[in-house]
Amino acid sequence: ETADTLSALREIRLRGGLLAGITNVVGSSLSRETDFGVYVHAGPEISVASTKAFTAQVLATELLALRFARMRDLSASDGRAWVTGLEQLSSQLRLLLEQAPVCRELAERFCKARFTMFVGRGANVAVACEGALKLKEISYLPAEGLSGAAMKHGPLALIEQGSPVWALVPPDETRERMLGNLRELKARGAFIMAVAAGDDEETRALVDRVIPLPPHHPALSPILNAAPLQLYAYYVALANGYNIDRPRNLAKS
Secondary structure, three states: OHHHHHHHHHHHHHHOOOOOOOOOOOHHHHHOOOOOOEEEOOOOOOOOOHHHHHHHHHHHHHHHHHHHHHOOOOOOOHHHHHHHHOOOOHHHHHHOOOHHHHHHHHHHHOOOOOEEEEEEHHHHHHHHHHHHHHHEEEEEEEEEEEEHOOOOOHHHOOOOOOOOOEEEOOOOOOOOHHHHHHHHHHHOOOOEEEEEEEHHHHHHHHEEEEEOOOOOHHHHHHHHHHHHHHHHHHHHHOOOOOOOOOOOOOOOO
């Protein structure tokens, strides 16, 4: 609902585009100014830094992607597997929320870190950016979310002995290249916290701590990966005594 989003929407309308909205708030500007769309019904978002609305909107776009895929060339059996994965998502997220004590322990260790890096590949680049954004928004700590492909082009120079790094290593086509990133980070002394499959022994051997991902449909790893990063940002802010719901210099529109 920020002014830049609405101005983009109005520009597209002026050019004759068809507008769909994905929003949480019934009666919001976005819902009034679009032609059709989806309410995610995540409930009231009290804090300025959106968490559950973020997750719900990612889920809505997953459903949209599934619909488009079935209209094109995704088979019925693959579509059913995706839907089954979506139905299992809530129980899988509960398993990740049980990792809150681990996230808190890590947050208390690195609550004064000068810099934190979040690294992912593919769809999880956006999740790495979400982790960095939450840490900046509510903890006021310098952080960067980036693609593992871009890591060597500058950001790697920021890593020193003991630098905290979150790495997203789901068991998909990005895993092998992420392992290469882990080796580069470890060689430079980073303390690596990975979100990876619970049975991924190769990743476990390369990193310092693992938040285990339950078995899941590959398309759903961004939703699962976001949860521990959001918990980490929450506990860092808590450890530093900041007002988590009302971060400085930010406001709800």
